[in-house]
Amino acid sequence: MNAAVITSDAQALAVAEHIAQQLRKDSALRDRERRQPHAELELFTRSGLWAISVPKAFGGAGVSNVTLAKVITRIAQADASLGQIPQNHFYALEVLRVNGSPEQQQRLYGEVLAGRRFGNALAELGTKTAHDRTTRLSRDGDGYRINGRKFYSTGALYAQRIPTSVIDDDGVQQLVFVPAAAPGVQVIDDWSGFGQRTTGSGSVVFDNVFVAANDVVPFQSAFERPTTVGPLAQILHAAIDTGIARAAFEDALHFVRTRSRPWVDSGQDKASDDPLTLKSFGHMSIRLHATEALLERAGEYLDRAAAAVTVTASASASASAANVGAGLPRDESATDLVAAASIAVAEARAISTEISLAASTTLFELAGSQATLAEHNLDRHWRNARVHTLHDPVRWKYHAIGNYYLNQVNPPRRGTL
Template sequence: MSLTSQQVPVLRSDAEALSVARELAAVLKRDSALRDRERRLPHDELELFSRTGLWGISVPKAFGGAGVSNTTLANVIAVIAAADSSLGQIPQNHFYALEVLRVNGSPQQKQRLYEEVLAGQRFGNALAELGTKNAHERTTHLAKAEHGFRITGRKFYATGALYAQRIPTSVVDDDGIQHLAFVPRDSDGLTVIDDWSGFGQRTTGSGSVVFDNVFVAAEDVIPFQSAFERPTTVGPLAQILHAAIDTGIARAAYEDALHFVRTKTRPWIDATTDIASEDPLTLKSFGHLSVRLSATEALLERAGEFLDRAQANPTAETVAAASIAVAEARALSTEISLAAGSTLFELAGSQATLAEHGLDRHWRNARVHTLHDPVRWKYHAVGNYYLNDENPPLRGTI
């Protein structure tokens, strides 16, 4: 397919989705370092991304989409993240919202919102809040109103909201029950503030969203809390996408390290070679990175297979197994993305630190993104599962 086409195609297969993602990634990679250095928001790149049809690949076949496997979905995100990790992260909550819709939406809600996605609409997010007692508490209020509801509150870490046509928003009603409201971006009283200042993932638009008595139609509100009160794949779906982003960052850092050492790096004075790529200690370090990166990519594939099985038959056992498989991939992807971004400089040398190369973005992006939730608790969940037969909690952070 042509990436310059204005019409949004509906992709039909896993193979087509992966092929389109690789073609797009080659385009997105060209100015990724420049966008990071100058914080150029990727509006044009996201339009191109949307027109590929990739944002609709998780729409079930019954509603006109490709319904790709979770392995394919994760690999698509990893491919895009390797080209530009901010562009890999922006659709993460889009796909998360689509999974909540699949699990908890009514047939009418699914039909309408899936159609919007297949037509090229992007969903952002307004989930997290600052100043609460923990990362999962929500205070943004959903109040009953004529023909619908009114939303009042403030969100942060709203990745993708700056670029979205709808902003799925977690809200709490008068009874303390959480819902997910699919709020149109142009709603009166809704303000998206570009105040994200993280030193990594600089163009994700992960800033603030303010709701000042914003109206939302009743048909745009779906249950949210209940997705974590029974076995569903909402949590592990969110987590496999995070793992995919980190895996893509690791792949990009590794490939840039290979290229730099082959073309620019000088061997250390004590090496018995005039070619940096023949330095035996450099070879050992690249071998170590390569093995761990291959293991991460294999775990990502495996996690997708577990998640597919859990989606087809969501029980306490299948969802727990999927959550643990995803946690294993997420733990290793966290470590390899940070290691690859740091080891790059050890192997490439002082030249690699020059700003003109932009190689520092890999470690910065990995460091910021991997703080989404702590890897130490993933090892705890995995150990508790295998040693004590304890299933992980039903939420989005394991």
């Protein structure tokens, strides 16, 4: 597979706009018929967008998190499922960036630049909490064996590698970049969610799967010190929801302008002149613009944190390196910046959850009964928003945000905040 190589943030945004216009075609039909987007994913991958977070040192564009979030938002606006499929691909690349060895980075980043996709096999059903893992990694000679079953494996159905969370013989969590074609790997298309229908978020079974030692990357340690792995995962979720909200808003505008009728009491000839409709669109647009602004702000915070953590890691290897930040010790500066980034991302995540649900519901209130006809499939926006925003409870984000500002308590280090 050959893929273009994107070299700058500006190019990434331009390519995303071009590709999004193509991915939008038949997006409603793909959702209605649950038609797997294989051809669309090939177009998306060959564009080079799946490699934009590969650091410049390894031949990628190393785009900012602001740009990465904007790209995902634009793709999700075109097709919410296609916006979500690469989410854990970029998450795995971030784990690789902060925890991978130089050899692992060179090899796996090279695969991504060549057009290979990474899926995921992280979550499991039937455990006490959503964070518990039972899939085992056991030593076997020079390599390892994996046994277990995963669910919510978004993108695994379309991937060449499946980054998989496992517990090793010492009880430590690792991330294994499992080749999808490895003997014993079974990807099952059993995702039946009423939204995000074509994400391939079903099961992956590992039956005594052999993996090489150099495909195992430390995972647990990414949450035992200040890193950007958790907030990076969350900003991508916020970007997906923001894209869904923008799509619902734009479809509402188009429908009211072209199809809807004014309410009789409005005294207007066009629905677009109905004063109460205008008020509702005004309210919705303000909340949407606030969401987009908070998402960009979160990306800026995350970029600063990533730079601080990178400098701190480099400084730790040199006793003469200067402290990072405004007079703060190295570790304290990194901790503070990652915490601030996590909170900024949580704010974006909270408001993007609300606006995606609100916009996809208000669409019908403003567009009227015609908008519910199956041929329009406008309900996909609400279904997609409702399913995707259940990834982790937004109520706990408000708790963490309030605790941070009121009591100066940093949020937990994990991928759900």
